Amino acid sequence: MIGDTAVSPGGGGFDGLETPCLLLDADILQANVDRMRRHIDGLGVTLRPHLKTAKSLAVARRAMAGPAGPATVSTLREAEYFAEGGVRDMIYAVGVAPQKLDRVGAIRQRWGADLAIVLDSAAQAEAVAAWSRRSGDALPVLIEVDADGHRSGVGPRDAEALVAIGRAVADGASLRGVLLHAGDSYGLSDPAALRRAAEAERVAAVAAAEILRGAGLPCPVVSVGSTPTARYAETLAGVTEVRAGVFMIGDLFQAGVGSCTIDDIALTVLATVIGHQRDKGWIITDAGWMALSRDRGTARQAVDQGYGLACDIAGRPYPDLIVRDANQEHGIVAVRKGAAAGLPDLPVGARLRLLPNHACATGAQHDRYHVVADGRLSGEIWPRINGW
Amino acid sequence: MIGDTAVSPGGGGFDGLETPCLLLDADILQANVDRMRRHIDGLGVTLRPHLKTAKSLAVARRAMAGPAGPATVSTLREAEYFAEGGVRDMIYAVGVAPQKLDRVGAIRQRWGADLAIVLDSAAQAEAVAAWSRRSGDALPVLIEVDADGHRSGVGPRDAEALVAIGRAVADGASLRGVLLHAGDSYGLSDPAALRRAAEAERVAAVAAAEILRGAGLPCPVVSVGSTPTARYAETLAGVTEVRAGVFMIGDLFQAGVGSCTIDDIALTVLATVIGHQRDKGWIITDAGWMALSRDRGTARQAVDQGYGLACDIAGRPYPDLIVRDANQEHGIVAVRKGAAAGLPDLPVGARLRLLPNHACATGAQHDRYHVVADGRLSGEIWPRINGW
Numbered sequence: 001m002i003g004d005t006a007v008s009p010g011g012g013g014f015d016g017l018e019t020p021c022l023l024l025d026a027d028i029l030q031a032n033v034d035r036m037r038r039h040i041d042g043l044g045v046t047l048r049p050h051l052k053t054a055k056s057l058a059v060a061r062r063a064m065a066g067p068a069g070p071a072t073v074s075t076l077r078e079a080e081y082f083a084e085g086g087v088r089d090m091i092y093a094v095g096v097a098p099q100k101l102d103r104v105g106a107i108r109q110r111w112g113a114d115l116a117i118v119l120d121s122a123a124q125a126e127a128v129a130a131w132s133r134r135s136g137d138a139l140p141v142l143i144e145v146d147a148d149g150h151r152s153g154v155g156p157r158d159a160e161a162l163v164a165i166g167r168a169v170a171d172g173a174s175l176r177g178v179l180l181h182a183g184d185s186y187g188l189s190d191p192a193a194l195r196r197a198a199e200a201e202r203v204a205a206v207a208a209a210e211i212l213r214g215a216g217l218p219c220p221v222v223s224v225g226s227t228p229t230a231r232y233a234e235t236l237a238g239v240t241e242v243r244a245g246v247f248m249i250g251d252l253f254q255a256g257v258g259s260c261t262i263d264d265i266a267l268t269v270l271a272t273v274i275g276h277q278r279d280k281g282w283i284i285t286d287a288g289w290m291a292l293s294r295d296r297g298t299a300r301q302a303v304d305q306g307y308g309l310a311c312d313i314a315g316r317p318y319p320d321l322i323v324r325d326a327n328q329e330h331g332i333v334a335v336r337k338g339a340a341a342g343l344p345d346l347p348v349g350a351r352l353r354l355l356p357n358h359a360c361a362t363g364a365q366h367d368r369y370h371v372v373a374d375g376r377l378s379g380e381i382w383p384r385i386n387g388w
Numbered sequence: 389m390i391g392d393t394a395v396s397p398g399g400g401g402f403d404g405l406e407t408p409c410l411l412l413d414a415d416i417l418q419a420n421v422d423r424m425r426r427h428i429d430g431l432g433v434t435l436r437p438h439l440k441t442a443k444s445l446a447v448a449r450r451a452m453a454g455p456a457g458p459a460t461v462s463t464l465r466e467a468e469y470f471a472e473g474g475v476r477d478m479i480y481a482v483g484v485a486p487q488k489l490d491r492v493g494a495i496r497q498r499w500g501a502d503l504a505i506v507l508d509s510a511a512q513a514e515a516v517a518a519w520s521r522r523s524g525d526a527l528p529v530l531i532e533v534d535a536d537g538h539r540s541g542v543g544p545r546d547a548e549a550l551v552a553i554g555r556a557v558a559d560g561a562s563l564r565g566v567l568l569h570a571g572d573s574y575g576l577s578d579p580a581a582l583r584r585a586a587e588a589e590r591v592a593a594v595a596a597a598e599i600l601r602g603a604g605l606p607c608p609v610v611s612v613g614s615t616p617t618a619r620y621a622e623t624l625a626g627v628t629e630v631r632a633g634v635f636m637i638g639d640l641f642q643a644g645v646g647s648c649t650i651d652d653i654a655l656t657v658l659a660t661v662i663g664h665q666r667d668k669g670w671i672i673t674d675a676g677w678m679a680l681s682r683d684r685g686t687a688r689q690a691v692d693q694g695y696g697l698a699c700d701i702a703g704r705p706y707p708d709l710i711v712r713d714a715n716q717e718h719g720i721v722a723v724r725k726g727a728a729a730g731l732p733d734l735p736v737g738a739r740l741r742l743l744p745n746h747a748c749a750t751g752a753q754h755d756r757y758h759v760v761a762d763g764r765l766s767g768e769i770w771p772r773i774n775g776w
Contacts, residue, residue: 294682
C-alpha cells in the first residue's frame, strides 16, 4: 500500500470544513423556490411552504411570500422557533393531541401568531372546543381529510363525520377549513399518474369543503399539498392554498418521482475519504448513516441510489458511484452493481459531495447548513433546529 | 365518530412530558452494564465501552470502569464532549483523515487526554507520523484489521501491509496495537455461529498482533469488539480489551441477533395517540421516523418489528403491536400482519412506549433522555450530544 496514493487536501473552497457536514446551494434553493412560486401563482392560489424540510429561518425567509408567512410546520418546536423569527401565519399540520393545546395557546399569545391546528375526530374537536371556551382563545381548526388512504383524515365524502366534527369544533373553537396531503403520490413516477393524483387531491378537498358549507359550516380555507402533486397540478379550482416543503431542496427520492431533476438538488453532505478496500472496489468515507440518515427511500424506486449518489467537489455526479452501504460513521462508496464505470481516484483525504435520498431525513442529522453560492462556500452558516 | 372514545391523559408519571421523547430506564441500563462487565472481567480483559450509542456523560459514567475511562468514541465531537467531562483514555475508532489530526492533537493537549487513533493504510500512517514529528506529540495509533470483510481494515494475515503500516507509524508516531470490529456478527442469530464469529475475531486479532511483534514492532494493545461477539466470546486469550456499545441500552435488532432479550431494552420513545383509521386497524401516534429514526434493521431478521414494538405505559409489549409505517411526524401503529391479536383501546391522548429497532439511530434523533427508575419517571434529564 505504500506510495499508492498521496494525501489530497480536497479543494473548491471547502478545505477548512470539518466533515461530515451539510452544504446547501443557495442558488439552487432560490431557483427551486422561484419555479414553484411561479407555478402556484399561475394557478391562482397561495403557496404555504412547509418548513419541516429545512427547519431554518434563513431558508424559510427565501421560501415564504413575506417574513410573516404563510407557512406550515410539523412540530410545535418549529412553530416556536419560526414565531420567534417573525413568522405569524402557520398551520401545525399534524393531528393535535389534547395535551398540546396549552403550548399551542402559548405560542399564539406570546408572539401574536395565527397558529392553526389540525384534527380528524370528534374526540379531538370536543377537546379543542372545550379548551377554547375555557381559555377564551377560539383556536383556528382545519379538519384533516384523507386524500388517498395514505395516513390520517376523514373520508372526503363521509358527510356524517365531517359535519359532526365541524359542529363540535364550532362549539367554541373556530372552523377554518379542510386540509389534505396526497402522500401516496410519493409512490408514483409517471407524469400522467401524478397529474391524476393532484386532481384527485383537489376533487377530494373540494368535496369535503362543499359538505361542510352545505351543512351551514364555514370553510374559508381549502388546503392541499405534497411536493409531487404541487408540481403536477394543472388546475386548483376550489383550492385556496398549497403546502409543500421538500421542493425547495429536492432529493434523489423526488428525482425518482419526477418532482425535480438531480441538478435541482440543493443539499449535499461533504465527506472525506478515510480508507479503501481496493480488491472490493470500495472507497470508505466519514459520512455514514449518522450523516446521511438511515433513509433508503430510493430502494423501492426504479433507480436505487443506495444511501446517496457521490459527486465531485463541484457537485457533478460521478458515473454510477453510490454510497453502497453505511455504518454509523462509515460510508462505503462503490460503483453501482452491474455498471461499467471505473472507480475515481480518490485518495485518503480527498473530498466528495453526497446527494441525499431524502432531504428531510438527512437535514435532521445536522444542526447547520454551510452555504454555497456561485459554486463556492459563501462563508455563511445557516443554523437549523431539530427536536420537539 | 362522536363519543366513541374519551380523551385519555396518559399515566405512569409521564403525563407532564412533551411527546415524542426518549425514556431511558436506568435500572435496565445498570443491569446491562453489570452483566457485560462481569462477563468481560471473567474473561480477564478490559472493557472499553463504546460511547457512540448513548452519547451521554451520565450514561458513560455508569458504563466505564472509572470516570476517566477507558472508553471508545466514534467522532471527535464525542471525544471533546467526554474529555470535557473528565474522560482521559479514549480511542477514536474510525479511520482518521489527515485533516483531523490538528483537532486530535488539540484534544490531547487541552485535556491531557490519551486519545488514540485508528488507520489502515500507509498513506494515513505517513501523514500521522509526519504530523507527530512536526508537533512533537507522538500520536498513539492502532492499526485497523479486518476481522470479517465487513468494512475497513488490513487483512489479518497480510504481513506486508501490516508491517509497512507499522513501520510508517513508528517513524514518528507511537504504534499501540491492533483494533478489529466483527461487524458481520450483526447478520447472525444462531448462538453457535455467534461463538464462532467471536472466536474468528479473536484469532484474527492475535494473528495480526503476532505479525507486528514478529517484525520487531510493538503491539501492547489487542482490541476487539462488537456487542454480539462480546456477548458470545468464550475465551479472549491474546486479546487485551473489548469494545462494545449498544449492549448498554439494547434494541430490537440486538434482540433479533440474540445479544439481549426484549426485556433488556432500556430505551423507549414515549408517544401520544393523535388519531385512528378504525377500518384499517390503525392507531396514529406523534412518533414518526423523526422520533424513531429511519432504521429498519429488523426488516432483514426473522421477526420484522416495523419501526418499533409498541408497549403500554409500564413498558409491557402489546401482543404483536408494531409501528407498521412511519412518516416524518406520524407513526402508524397496527397489529403485525397475520397476527390474531386485537387492537388495544387507545383513545386520542393515550400514551404508548415504543421499543426501537436500533438504539444508536433512535437516540440520535433526540437531545436528552428522560430517566426512568423503579418504573417511574425519576425527574432526572440526561443530555446527549449529536453532530461532529
